[in-house]
Amino acid sequence: MATEVVKGKSVTVHFDGQRCVHSRNCVLDHPDVFVPNVEGDWIHPDAASADELMRIAKNCPSGAIRCERHDGGEGEAAPIVNTVRVRENGPLAFNAPLRMRGVDDGLRATLCRCGASKRKPWCDGSHADLGFSATGEPAVVASQPLASRDGELRAEPQKDGPLKVSGNLEIVSGTGHTLNRVTETFLCRCGQSRNKPYCDGSHRKAGFVAE
Structure with a gap:
């Protein structure tokens, strides 16, 4: 699935459907910009201000939405504090200047921790089907x-x-409490650890296979 690129007067919206985990922040916050369940065009950048579009992008945990300003205003800045939020029954949501295997992966990403994603290491929503x-x-x-x-x-x-x-990373609960502060850690992605979100070696016994 190719990234959709929709150019508005002051902001160009980039939407990568493969990264989307359907948090629905975009359609709930601004259903006039991101119009669900319609035929044809569904992204309308000119329905909101540039600042509001930047806020929508920042609230997209997966990085599926990225906004590029061309009105001279400030773009999305790297966070002051690098965080990963542990989502209830769901993925690990990173907000940091992330490099995945040495490649720039943006400032926001949701990574699989259930072990079932077909797009590992990224989440594809399989945790919901898996229960x-x-x-x-x-x-x-x-x-x-x-x-x-x-x-x-x-x-x-x-x-x-x-x-x-x-x-530098702060591990944060779904409700915003700091759980740990680390400079190196190993996080479970097989879904079997008894010490989630950390790895406890259970992937070996479970026969987990992933690149």
């Missing part, structure tokens, strides 16, 4: 404030194993 069950409020781990809270974050999916993440 994946995993808390978005795991236990808090005692941690010290990071010396720096931003900067590049590197994600390296391990073959048949977890997601290795390196860089």
Whole structure:
């Protein structure tokens, strides 16, 4: 599926349907810009201000929506604090300057933690069909404030194993509580760990297969 590109007077909207996890923030916040269930054109950039379009893009957890300004205004900035939110019964939602296997992956991405996505390491919504069950409020781990809270974050999916993440990162619950602060961690992506969101080696026993 190719990225849809819709140019408005002040903003061009890029929509990557393969990244979309149907959080529905866009159609609920601005159904006049993103019009659901219609034939033909469904993205209308001129229905909202440039600032409002940038806010919509920022609220898209998967990075499926990206807005490119051409009115001289500020584009989307990297966050002051790199975070990954643990979604209840769902994926890991990153907000950071993310490099996936050394390639720029934007500032927002939702990565699979149920083990069933056909687009690993990215989420494709398979957790819903699978009936994946995993808390978005795991236990808090005692941690010290990071010396720096931003900067590049590197994600390296391990073959048949977890997601290795390196860089400054705060692990956050679905309701916004800081659970841990790390500069390197291994996050479960097989869906079998008993210590989610962290890897506990269960992928080996489960026979998890993924690049």
